[in-house]
Amino acid sequence: MLENIITMYITLLSPIVAGIFNMLFCKLPVLKSLQKPIDHGLTLKDGKRLFGDSKTWKGLIGYVLLNIIFSLLFGFISLNNNYLLTHNYFYINHSNTLLFNLLIGVLLGLGYSLLELPNSFLKRRLEISQSKALTTSKKYFFIFLDQADSVIGCVLVVWLFYPIGWLNFIIYILIGSLTHLVLNMLLYFMHLRKNIF
Numbered sequence: 001m002l003e004n005i006i007t008m009y010i011t012l013l014s015p016i017v018a019g020i021f022n023m024l025f026c027k028l029p030v031l032k033s034l035q036k037p038i039d040h041g042l043t044l045k046d047g048k049r050l051f052g053d054s055k056t057w058k059g060l061i062g063y064v065l066l067n068i069i070f071s072l073l074f075g076f077i078s079l080n081n082n083y084l085l086t087h088n089y090f091y092i093n094h095s096n097t098l099l100f101n102l103l104i105g106v107l108l109g110l111g112y113s114l115l116e117l118p119n120s121f122l123k124r125r126l127e128i129s130q131s132k133a134l135t136t137s138k139k140y141f142f143i144f145l146d147q148a149d150s151v152i153g154c155v156l157v158v159w160l161f162y163p164i165g166w167l168n169f170i171i172y173i174l175i176g177s178l179t180h181l182v183l184n185m186l187l188y189f190m191h192l193r194k195n196i197f
Contacts, residue, residue: 001171003087008158008172009179011089014074015108015154016183018066023187025062034058038117048127051120064109071105072098089162107157115153119145144177147184151176 009016034057039050075096078084085091090104119142128142155172158164164172187193 004168005171005175007087007089008155008168008175010084010087011158012108012154012176014067014070014105015112015150016179018063018070018109019112019150020183020187021066021070022059022063023193025066026056026059031058034061046125048124050124051117052124055117055120060109060113063113064106067109067112068102068105071101071108075101075104089158089164092162094161104157104161107160108154111153111157112150113153115149115156119149143181147177147180148173151180 036057037049037051037053038055038057038060039052042050044050074084075098078088078091078096085096090096090100094100122145123142126138128138151173155164155169155176158172159169184193188195
């Protein structure tokens with residue numbers, strides 16, 4: 001089991017690092033034209049926003065581009081490192097090529113970003129903001145969901161290329177969510193996140 005967990009961390013190193021760099025990218029005063037909400041301010045019949053202001057085109061595009069960069073970089077590093085090559089689910093049944101890593105980068109970026117949207121949609125329906133989520137009875141559910149949504153997206157991408165199975169899927173979601181939570185706390189204390197969760 002430990003070997004499987006190490007393999008999952010190596011496999012998902014790209015989205016982990018890309019997530020940290022994307023926080024920095026979103027804070028930089030560049031490409032401000034992309035700092036627009038994905039829902040373009042759309043309000044549904046219930047009078048509530050579709051996703052809200054926190055889900056922007058800059059975040060989505062930045063995350064996809066950074067995943068491409070790091071997937072290509074880690075793929076190149078793995079070419080001369082047999083341990084990394086054999087402990088990456090993407091390379092067990094597929095060749096470590098430029099085009100394959102490009103595809104993986106795009107899919108991981110989209111999987112991470114798009115799987116966050118249903119959570120945002122749900123929170124807008126329940127009128128739960130980031131500041132309010134910690135004062136309601138649903139706080140623990142949404143703290144978990146905030147960490148798990150993007151992890152689910154990334155692990156589903158892994159499953160597309162390697163049959164990890166349901167048990168590993170659940171274990172990876174739990175471990176990935178805990179990892180995401182710890183990283184968010186570190187980023188908060190480094191003043192790179194507004195909220196600790």
